[in-house]
Amino acid sequence: MVSLKNILSSNSRISSDLPKGLVAIFVGGTSGIGEYTLKCFAKRTSSPRVYIIGRSQSAANRIVSECKALNPDGTFEFIRADVGLLKEVDDVCRQIRRKEESVNILLMTQGSLAAKYTTTEDLQLDTSLHYHGRMRFISNLLPQLKNALHLRRVVSVFGATNEGAIHMEDFQARNLGFIPRRDHVSAMITLGLEEMARQAPSITFIHEFPGLVQTQAVDAWPGALGVIVRFVVFVAGRFICVSQEECAERHVFLATSSHYPPASGSSDVSGVSAGDEKPAIGTAGATGGGVYSLAWDGEAGGSKSQEALAKLRVAGMDEMLRKHTEGEFKRITGSLSI
Template sequence: MPSLSSARASNAAFSPPNLPTALFVGGTSGIGQATAQALARSTNGNAHIIIYGRNRSAAESTIASFPKSPQSQYEFVECDVSLLKNVHTTTSELLTKIPKLNFIVLSPGYLTSKFKDREDTSEGLPKKLVTDYYARWKFIYELLPLLKKAKEAGEDAKVLSVLAAGKGKPIDLEDLGMEKEYTLLKEMGNAATYNDLMIESFATLEPTMSFTHIYPGIVRTPIFHPSPSSYFLRLLYPLWYILSYFFSFSPKDSGEYHLYALLAGEKGSFRRGPKGEVLKEGEGYFGTEDARKRLWEHTIKVTEAET
């Protein structure tokens, strides 16, 4: 398990001969934002960083914090990833806009207070499951040509999905879309296992690339702030925030660990913990070859992916 100082040293030593291009989906706040900032620092601004998200002012503030160099290329693209049609629109634009892509970091989040009821999008899909899984899969699948271009040029081609590695649960292969039964707890367990299977499937499809699923632990990000309507939670929040310092990470430290996890591992699939450490084999894992195959076929159908 790397220490924070060793993770920082490893990140600081990152010095690619090329100008790396990185896409951060959900990079306007929290872990995605912190990881983007860590990459900008480690490259001294010699990077092309693209942030996808919904909050333009937050993205512009994040970009303003990046170090600048003559080669710096920073941009924001507004996108609500809870709709798969939006994902397809943005990936299609990227395919025509940039020549290659070295890194994809996926950390979109959706916090709901509904433990039993589904909250469906206008496309008829569970909103949380879209941001936790379907949209992530679609970004990777549709941007594979750009990752391939990077790999063909002898450059890095790596993907990091930030969710819940090691926290998976058994999944019902007869209800992969959770049409028969949906609860928040079931979705969280399913999505963790889906992400495990996702990175394994992509690593099998593209064995020269690196695909990582990471569990960030508890990070002091805005997603844990109570809503204005939650009076009781707002009363408890100051106490929780103080106590959390004993068992949580600051966004900046977490960003360093996530960048370390992104850059580590040359090829294959990896499941990692909060400090970028590789998880023990089988830890919180519930995948099988049959599950990988059936989830892949299900996802192709749901996302209307071209095969």
């Protein structure tokens, strides 16, 4: 476990160890984990330029005001979009690319519990938000991430360390139950990040499971499982939930610490120094592998996750997933990236 003490120590050095003007994109930054992390990032950094992507203008107005109070020298811009649609993802990325030659951090927390809803692009909404849309953001912004001089980091928050079977006959997960769908999409995200790392080994890619955090998503969880989760949180939340404050600090650490270095590149792009601490274990089982599947405590998922991913690679699922993703990108947008 990466201790909270070490995390707070690392985060306290961000403004001194990293340059002013870090450019960060928070997709899903108007609620929940994205909002908590954004405010912590605003507090910890020096004159950042932050793009906040979400659907709620009223929430964004409040959050931008709060971030400006935390960091008057920062720039915080809201871009309203439905990122369950790949064409809207493209529109957002075009706006950012017109303004920024480089991007340091892309942090994505967008999601939905509307599992059975199909978008106008004929994608399952939750799968589009958790997988297709996130891969599209990365594909579109790889040039800007590669251009960053001091930090290059992608963080995708979902179900890391829970990677399981990918059902190639149902990539959309239209017919999967809750747990099989989580394991299926989690594996897709991690393999998708590995593909991105092959294209850009100088960028760190992190897939993380945040643990149980009391957010609006818990309150909106549907069905009998939602009732059970809310009851457990009500009764024992302070013992089993990650607090909003700790959650925020941990995700800022993921986005900035050299504990998670890229596969290649100079130390300048690795983030705040982790001192003598060894780099984290990557998805292939080696230290500092550039792609990380992490539990809520910032540590790799261990042999279970690594074995599940290895089995998928041996079966050629990474290549099948790549072809599926490229096919959907071309079908919906006409190109692999903007």
